[in-house]
Amino acid sequence: MKSEVLVARSPVSPPVALAESSAEQTNWHVWSGVLLLLSLLLYWQVLKALALDWFNDPDYGHGVFVPLFSAYILWRDRRRWLRTEIRPNNLGLLIVLAAISLLLFGDLGAELFTARFSFLVLLAGMIVFLTGWKMLRSVLFPLAFLVFMIPIPEILYNQITFPLQLLASRLATFCLEVLQIPVLRDGNILVISNYSLAVVEACSGIRSLISLLALAAAYGYLAEPSRHVRVVLGFLMVPIALVTNAIRITIAGVMAHRFGPGTAEGFLHEFSGWIIFLSAILLMFLCHRALRLFVARLNRETVA
Numbered sequence: 001m002k003s004e005v006l007v008a009r010s011p012v013s014p015p016v017a018l019a020e021s022s023a024e025q026t027n028w029h030v031w032s033g034v035l036l037l038l039s040l041l042l043y044w045q046v047l048k049a050l051a052l053d054w055f056n057d058p059d060y061g062h063g064v065f066v067p068l069f070s071a072y073i074l075w076r077d078r079r080r081w082l083r084t085e086i087r088p089n090n091l092g093l094l095i096v097l098a099a100i101s102l103l104l105f106g107d108l109g110a111e112l113f114t115a116r117f118s119f120l121v122l123l124a125g126m127i128v129f130l131t132g133w134k135m136l137r138s139v140l141f142p143l144a145f146l147v148f149m150i151p152i153p154e155i156l157y158n159q160i161t162f163p164l165q166l167l168a169s170r171l172a173t174f175c176l177e178v179l180q181i182p183v184l185r186d187g188n189i190l191v192i193s194n195y196s197l198a199v200v201e202a203c204s205g206i207r208s209l210i211s212l213l214a215l216a217a218a219y220g221y222l223a224e225p226s227r228h229v230r231v232v233l234g235f236l237m238v239p240i241a242l243v244t245n246a247i248r249i250t251i252a253g254v255m256a257h258r259f260g261p262g263t264a265e266g267f268l269h270e271f272s273g274w275i276i277f278l279s280a281i282l283l284m285f286l287c288h289r290a291l292r293l294f295v296a297r298l299n300r301e302t303v304a
Contacts, residue, residue: 035096035126042103043122046115053151059207062214066149069218070142081138084131092129099125113153120146141221148214161206162188164242169199171246176253183253190249195256197249205245208277212237216284229291236287240280248276 054063074081099122106115123143127136136143151157165188173190176183183192190197216237220230251272 035130039119039122039126042100043119046103046119049112050116050150054149057151059210060149060151062211063149063151066146066214070145073142073145073221074139077138081135084135084138086135087132088130089128089132092125092127095125095128096122097125111153113150116150117147120144120150145214145217145221148210148217152210157206164205164209165199167242168205168246168249171242172199172249172253175246175250179250179254181254181257190253192253192257195253197253197256199249205241208245208280209238209241211277212241212280212284215281219284219288224288224292226295229288229295232291233284233288237284240283240287244276244280244283247279248272251276 050063054060099118102118102121103115106112106118120143123146124136127139127143152160169185169188169190173183173185176190176192181192183190185191188199190199213234216234217230220233224230224233
């Protein structure tokens with residue numbers, strides 16, 4: 001009799017389990033749609049202004065490629081994060097509320113960075129609420145990489161650019177003196193025989209530095225399995241950006257001294273900027289190669 005009861009009940013269990021699973025998926029899709037809609041309504045003006053900055057601010061022309069790269073990484077690693085255990089956590093709602101608080105604080109204080117950064121916090125909170133902490137760890141890099149699409153705070157930008165201008169001026173002065181070109185430096189202004197070269201904010205190197213940091217992070221994630229090597233490669237972008245920017249200013253000074261002031265401006269100046277930026281990328285590849293050789297040699301010595 002007992003076995004008959006078990007046999008009678010067994011066909012009923014799978015449809016019940018399937019119904020529960022279907023209901024859970026429906027609830028997940030509903031919550032995802034609701035949160036996504038609310039996010040778009042809440043951040044429409046913030047995201048619109050951010051997109052305009054990508055096209056109007058020369059320092060952040062790379063910003064349009066950042067979300068595209070993050071989307072590519074999500075697609076490339078989809079098998080890994082699709083296999084991640086989904087365990088929704090209500091603490092994600094607290095993170096969402098914290099993001100909304102940051103948004104309000106940024107709007108009231110007219111601090112664009114805070115308002116824009118809160119969008120990333122909101123995404124993290126939604127991921128935790130809908131799928132759990134393991135999923136957040138699984139997609140952490142493409143989410144964190146989105147930071148590179150947000151212009152740094154204006155107060156921090158001003159604190160960085162002027163010291164960079166002075167440093168670039170000193171390095172360029174040293175290079176010109178090595179090339180035996182008479183130069184007098186007055187702050188961020190280089191005075192040569194027939195031209196005064198002002199190292200303005202656009203020539204401070206901040207533009208190439210931010211772009212190179214984003215490029216190094218993307219390249220390191222794709223090409224280097226070691227996190228330590230990735231971090232070192234990122235730090236190396238700072239001196240590379242500073243040195244290559246100083247070389248660019250030096251080239252402008254040499255061209256103005258040898259061929260006249262007109263050659264230090266306009267198309268030739270912009271073209272030299274692209275050449276120097278490509279040189280910085282080449283130096284990044286060479287530094288990565290050197291780091292890999294150093295790590296391999298260190299591993300061999302450790303094993304021996």
